[in-house]
Amino acid sequence: MQNDLVAALDIGGTKIAGALVDSAGRLVVRAQRPTPAQEDGDAVMAAVAAVLGELAGAPGWERVTAVGIGSAGPVDASTGTVSPVNVPGWRDYPLVDAVREALGGMRPGGPTHRWPAGGLPVTLVGDGVAMTAAEHWHGAARGRANALCMVVSTGVGGGLVLDGRLHPGPTGNAGHIGHISVDLDGDPCPCGARGCVERIASGPNIARRALERGWRPGPDGDATAAAVARAARAGDPVARGSFERAAQALAAGIAATATLVEIEVAVIGGGVAAAGEVLFAPLRAALRDYARLSFVQGLEVVPAQMGTDAGLVGAAAAVRARSGAPAAAVEAPAPTVP
Structure with a gap:
């Protein structure tokens, strides 16, 4: 649906960025934390959860229908795990399960709103694939x-x-x-x-x-x-x-x-x-x-052409590609909200 939003995450060795991305590729809400790359895996996940928590408190969260993650790699989308070279605390880390668990503690957007059965779908790709998805969509x-x-x-x-x-x-x-x-x-x-x-x-x-x-x-x-x-x-x-x-x-x-x-x-x-x-x-x-x-x-x-927003736009585009939505059909480059 055109009103749906994707909660996108861009996880790297320096920063963890998040955004709510609309069906035209616009970033309507942003959040960011530094990556505690030299700390243990739980500390890194706590930063991811903090970004998700900030997005969950923003207007529009009730329209989120999926989560897209572009992560430094290697990643393994078949198991939902990541082992970023620049995040030593994450080795075969079950990121998809951890994100689902974090989401389970967040209200989906009001007392009458409910997540889909089984929770929000989560799509994981490597950061290079996310950049590719963004450049193909709008770049x-x-x-x-x-x-x-x-x-x-x-x-x-x-x-x-x-x-x-x-x-x-x-x-x-x-x-x-x-x-x-x-x-x-x-x-x-x-x-x-x-x-x-x-x-x-x-x-x-x-x-x-x-x-x-x-x-x-x-x-x-x-x-x-x-x-x-x-x-x-x-x-x-x-x-x-x-x-x-x-x-x-x-x-x-x-x-x-x-x-x-x-x-x-x-x-x-x-x-x-x-x-x-x-x-x-x-x-x-x-x-x-x-x-x-x-x-x-x-x-x-x-x-x-997509610059620093490529990871977030691409994580959302990867969700659309997985669902079969025609992400590349949008006619205008997507502006972003500062």
């Missing part, structure tokens, strides 16, 4: 039948749209391009493999590589990938080389994905994408070297 992949959407930040994640539909896979992790190996004898990755896209193209690894090869931060001491991007933009050859290496790894992973499933566009967001043409120019050039077969040569690479 740079809108109207595309086959797309890869990526988050390039402290890690590298992603998700797929195939035949016009979100494709999360059985566990909610499909499209996790960050752990495709593109350098068979490369550096060990925390995932256990070698030469993964993430090990080469993530922000911390762009900065690490630049420092190892002689780049030095400015007087402010900023040694992040954003600082490397500024140096590259100013013409520093070492900084530029580190971004070119990241772009090469991304291009190899994108080309491999396109060859397997014939995507037509790759959408790239996240903090590293904010480098703009410092990243995108060498990425497009490298892609021409890797995407050689006729059916992948027309592949486009574009920046993401």
